[in-house]
Amino acid sequence: xxxxxxxxxxxxxxxxxxxxxxxxxxxxxxxxxxxxxxxxxxxxxxxxxxxxxxxxxxxxxxxxxxxxxxxxxxxxxxxxxxxxxxxxxxxxxxxxxxxxxxxxxxxxxxxxxxxxxxxxxxxxxxxxxxxxxxxxxxxxxxxxxxxxxxxxxxxxxxxxxxxxxxxxxxxxxxxxxxxxxxxxxxxxxxxxxxxxxxxxxxxxxxxxxxxxxxxxxxxxxxxxxxxxxx
Amino acid sequence: xxxxxxxxxxxxxxxxxxxxxxxxxxxxxxxxxxxxxxxxxxxxxxxxxxxxxxxxxxxxxxxxxxxxxxxxxxxxxxxxxxxxxxxxxxxxxxxxxxxxxxxxxxxxxxxxxxxxxxxxxxxxxxxxxxxxxxxxxxxxxxxxxxxxxxxxxxxxxxxxxxxxxxxxxxxxxxxxxxxxxxxxxx
Numbered sequence: 001x002x003x004x005x006x007x008x009x010x011x012x013x014x015x016x017x018x019x020x021x022x023x024x025x026x027x028x029x030x031x032x033x034x035x036x037x038x039x040x041x042x043x044x045x046x047x048x049x050x051x052x053x054x055x056x057x058x059x060x061x062x063x064x065x066x067x068x069x070x071x072x073x074x075x076x077x078x079x080x081x082x083x084x085x086x087x088x089x090x091x092x093x094x095x096x097x098x099x100x101x102x103x104x105x106x107x108x109x110x111x112x113x114x115x116x117x118x119x120x121x122x123x124x125x126x127x128x129x130x131x132x133x134x135x136x137x138x139x140x141x142x143x144x145x146x147x148x149x150x151x152x153x154x155x156x157x158x159x160x161x162x163x164x165x166x167x168x169x170x171x172x173x174x175x176x177x178x179x180x181x182x183x184x185x186x187x188x189x190x191x192x193x194x195x196x197x198x199x200x201x202x203x204x205x206x207x208x209x210x211x212x213x214x215x216x217x218x219x220x221x222x223x224x225x226x227x228x229x230x
Numbered sequence: 231x232x233x234x235x236x237x238x239x240x241x242x243x244x245x246x247x248x249x250x251x252x253x254x255x256x257x258x259x260x261x262x263x264x265x266x267x268x269x270x271x272x273x274x275x276x277x278x279x280x281x282x283x284x285x286x287x288x289x290x291x292x293x294x295x296x297x298x299x300x301x302x303x304x305x306x307x308x309x310x311x312x313x314x315x316x317x318x319x320x321x322x323x324x325x326x327x328x329x330x331x332x333x334x335x336x337x338x339x340x341x342x343x344x345x346x347x348x349x350x351x352x353x354x355x356x357x358x359x360x361x362x363x364x365x366x367x368x369x370x371x372x373x374x375x376x377x378x379x380x381x382x383x384x385x386x387x388x389x390x391x392x393x394x395x396x397x398x399x400x401x402x403x404x405x406x407x408x409x410x411x412x413x414x415x416x
Contacts, residue, residue: 076380078401108395110387111379118403 022144023053028064033071035098038130047133061087072100247271272331295321298350314338345371363388
């Protein structure tokens, strides 16, 4: 039986092989800095990476599938990282764990490599400084997802990304909706005298505020200022 | 008349410590400056006298500074002060429970200073770090080479005229579109 991924045909055999690969990831934790603490936390019993099949860290690149680059990589370390990556056998994946491995992070100076993707191809970036163990596990699941569906994705976006987007939208809606009942009956704080303040209007609808979230880049600031002048 | 309570420090004579007095007594022409604050003394000495002053500080029973705590340098380029480099040595005495700071000023074109590794073995790596980061040459050091940076690195990164984010990669990196101006306040 074939499964069709938008023109690409993969067989059941492929999906079985991918299934077995994703649930038996042998990791090489290339740990250099503070992110290592969170890696250890994710690997230990409380947050347990073993239940995803990614149990044992193999400290030899010949025996590993996934290269977890955890922590700051300096230029002094970069030839070593390249050697380790080259020694690994196919199939291999690379996880850039933390801000320093993804983009150089906190350090923009003469000694830190600004992101390991300038050196080796990266399959997954886990953002954080350091990322929480939950984020690590989420990233691991995302990697497993991409290992399973190693053909082109449906709609060009992974199912996990869709799920994240939906969660974020739910959060925002929940936070900024003030239900009519709460506003007028002051359920949040019965001692508040909000009802008696002047200028308070009666409204039938939900009060929905859409905030400006985030930080304006210098380019955005300039555009906004230009818009205001007009 | 009531006393005025002022938040400014009351005017007293500048503090002079015992160690400063001792050094001025033993090495009258070496001490070029000093200051002290609440028991912490700093003495500025001439470069040529460093070795003899340090030997005196270690061996004399009135000082007996057994521990060499720290050695670092200050680049005063942006403070517009000459001489450019200021070496800072920190010593600690266990028998007298005291600390001392020694400063030596070095000019930019002549940044050489005597190594004191034969007095305290601990300065070995401190001197290598100063050489690596500032380019200050320590005469008599047994193995003066870079310690934090790699040998192929050109320049001295902690000098104020080295652009802080200028990178010198060891392996060939992938092409990344980068229109970055190197240096601070870029």
